[in-house]
Amino acid sequence: MNKKTVVIYKSKYGSTKRYAGWIALKLDADLYEVRDIRVRDLDDYDTIIYGGGLYIGKINGIKFLIDNYEKIKNKKIIVFAVGMESNNIDINKKTLDMNFDEDMINNINLFNFIGAFDYSKLNLIDKVLMKGLKSRISKKNITDMTDEDKIVLEGFDKLIDLCDKKSIHILVKNI
Structure with missing residues (x-):
């Protein structure tokens, strides 16, 4: 087999x-x-x-x-x-x-x-969670942000695939 x-x-x-x-x-x-x-x-x-x-x-x-x-x-x-x-x-x-x-x-x-990641397509719960993540990332100094952090922030404005x-x-x- x-x-x-x-x-x-x-x-x-x-x-x-x-x-x-x-x-x-x-x-x-x-x-x-x-x-x-x-x-x-x-x-x-x-x-x-x-x-x-x-x-x-x-x-x-x-x-x-x-x-x-x-x-x-x-x-x-x-x-x-x-x-x-x-x-x-x-x-x-x-x-x-x-x-x-x-x-x-x-x-x-x-x-x-x-x-x-396409923020506009997320359900309400996921939008709330992502807003929390965005808030945490936004508090970082730009030099401390990872590439992933920057990508996530971009995803609030446009589709990131x-x-x-x-x-x-x-x-x-x-x-």
């Missing part, structure tokens, strides 16, 4: 869906939105890839994976989070710590991808 891979995602504004689609195409994997897959369907797969947007450090929809972890922990599990911060060791560690317990952290490979199909290669190589 061929090793089968599934990509499952939850996307609020579309960036995660784009990454999930790119990954599924590259790996010839099955693709499901999290609401369309059942736990028993996961028995058919050797590798499970889950993707969700990153909101205040939490991965959107990750509860599905956490709630079913005991049933899938012997499979290869990869998670990708889509936000406005670049992929680095500190961000990965913080995201892992905020979303998973120690056993899960030791069994899950995490990748961060940069998404898109940093989704990059090439960035999935690091995840694909991990399979």
Whole structure:
């Protein structure tokens, strides 16, 4: 039997869906939105890839994976989070710590991808959260702002789309 891979995602504004689609195409994997897959369907797969947007450090929809972890922990599990911060060791560690317990952290490979930001399309709660972030960033001296800080500030005035199909290669190589 061929090793089968599934990509499952939850996307609020579309960036995660784009990454999930790119990954599924590259790996010839099955693709499901999290609401369309059942736990028993996961028995058919050797590798499970889950993707969700990153909101205040939490991965959107990750509860599905956490709630079913005991049933899938012997499979290869990869998670990708889509936000406005670049992929680095500190961000990965913080995201892992905020979303998973120690056993899960030791069994899950995490990748961060940069998404898109369009303030005008956000729902009310996300607008309030982003205004808080904008306030914190705006208090920084311009020389202390990261590239990500500057990009977020730009996103209040125009669409910022940093989704990059090439960035999935690091995840694909991990399979």
